[in-house]
Amino acid sequence: MSSKNKLLEEEESAGWVYTFADLMTLLLVFFVLLFSLSSVETERFEKAIRSLNQALTGVEGANSIIELPHEAPVKTENPEEIEEVLPATEIAEEQAEKPNENEAESQNVAIDSEWTRLTDDINQQFQVAVATDAVEIGTPKDGKLVINVKGDVLFPSGSAEFNPEMMTMIDTMVLMLRKNPDLKLRINGHTDNIPIETPRFPSNWDLSAIRATNVLRYMARGGVEIDRMSATGYGESKPLESNDTVVGRAKNRRLEFVLERETAE
Template sequence: MQNRRARRKFDDEPENHERWLISYADFITLLFAFFVVMYAISSVNIGKYRVFSDALGDAFGGAGSAQLINTEVPSLPLPNVAIKRHADAVRKEKEHMTKLAQDLLSTLAPLVKEGKVRVTQNSRGVSVEINASVLFDPGDARLTAESTEALRAVASLLRSDSHNVQVEGHTDNQPIRNALFPSNWELSAVRASSVVRLFVDAGVGAERLTAVGYSSNVPVASNDDPIGRARNRRVAVTILSGIPETVTEIPTGLPNQ
């Protein structure tokens, strides 16, 4: 009788209607884990992936980390637009400067042939080196009548160009001292200024021009003999490149002098 009452009490126990919450919670947990895994493999970090995989294996009773699948799309090097544009600009600038050098060579051909003018091109730009004997009397900074024709021919090319121009005066190492020039510094600077003044008078924009005197500090030949000293007495007109680059000197086909 007592057993029958106990069985009836157990059978009459009310049904639990919230048992589904356990299955629902398990499903949500698995769904959350699935989305976490999908997010993780969307940008794979190998170290973090292995740690995460090991943790999931331990949590779900697996056998350790899963085999790593490479989901990364190989990154192809994209062309650097800035570098390409700079390279194109350098190429065009070099072509322009080479054309300018050839025009100067052609314009000054007689003086080039006599060895009194040299035209060179390098990373700095195009330089026209004119022997001082072509431009000035000894110890003087006034341009001779014969020199103005050659300089005006150079100026005609510079007028149609937009590059800045630096005019450099150079002397030999022989000291000079007179009422006009206490030293070679003054002589070299005034000679460069005389050329600049002629260029301005010929229509070259003054804002593009610079005059520099170097005295005897930048020789191109030995000052131990008259030939070398004559070579060092010069004026260099340099058309400065708008995009300078570090390169070795580029010959322009001048004969050895």
Template sequence: MERRARRKFDDEPENHERWLISYADFITLLFAFFVVMYAISSVNIGKYKVFSDALGDAFGGQGSAEPINTQVQNLPIPNPGLKRRTELIRKEKEQMTKLAQDLLSTLAPLVKEGKVRVTQNSRGVSVEINASVLFDPGDARLTAESREALQAVATLLKDDSHAVQVEGHSDNVPIRNAIFPSNWELSAMRAGSVVRLFIEAGVPPERMTAVGHASNFPVAPNETPEGRARNRRVAVTILSGIPDPSTEIPTEAAAPATQP
């Protein structure tokens, strides 16, 4: 009987597929490893902290590791073109401000009397001169007194490089005579007279422009004598080479002129 039992045990066939059990365990562990790696690579801060705490408790209780900073910093991208333009605008504005201050100083007596206004705006620097300072009523010839003030302005503009636009304005009272059929001709001739004086004083003619607006751009109501006197004016604008969209800054406030 003993021989028969041993023969049965010895005759039991050998299992050649036992390696599949170890292989299946290895594949399972490998899958779990890749799942963990994927969870970490997804950079979920909440999951990372939970996983880190679990690892810390399992391997010595050192606590969770510092979270990884996954935020992309919005660093400014350098723009050489924009930086250069900003610097040019700054220098141009400084130059125009200095010119406005020089004009204000030169025309200080007339500014104090309220007959001249100097302003700096997005177009450049504007010198607004009441017509009573420059011309006799209904005339476009410069008076002897006005030439001295305009010569001083021309001296500042002569060595400057900016374009100059001279604009003539009138009130809304119609004019009709042998010389001026309307306020268009009167305002244009007055602007031309100022331009001619500037050219004679040395300002290059290619920088000059003369424009007549008649009564289309009033700065005061035409219903009163004071308002009409304010509207009869000549504006000399030194145009900025690099316009800067800034609000107008009055360099000097002046009361409306009352002389016709």
């Protein structure tokens, strides 16, 4: 075989290498093109996801099941709403809960005026009913008015039956209570320290208790509700003056009327 023919055979047998190289080049270009296209689509997809999350949550880069190139913030639970109270608000509320000083003062003035009117009314009626020195009307204090009536004027010595001429005075108390339904009355009986011992009154305590109870019964028959009154005997336990003198013992023998306003429950 000539050298020329041998060279032609070698050239024909190696031709496939060029074809293979061209094919590899085309494949490489094809894969590069696919890679570039996929990168562009991923960026566009990521942008679309961010826009959607921002529109829905108002926070850019919200959590997503698709891994993005940045770290998405973790969405925490919404905290409970806490009402903020400013110091000025607390002070205003406290002041609102307190009664108005001017209003409270006006109420106190009105109450004092009512007690003054009641005291003057009782005093005028007692001046007509009994002797001036038989009744001592105190000054209203702590919502109470105390009226002391001498026991010797109301009752004979050692007796629980009050004198008929003193019924006018008790009737005055009845009319006053009926006129003022918001008042309640406590009737307290007191004696001196001279002991008494009779079949009906074994002690001064019994005498003072029965005297107060008899007055209560009389006033109840006059139309005063029984639940507005109470009767108590103290005997010699609460003297006003010393029992060492005649004048002191006379002052200690007394019937005490305590008037006070009924409190609304």
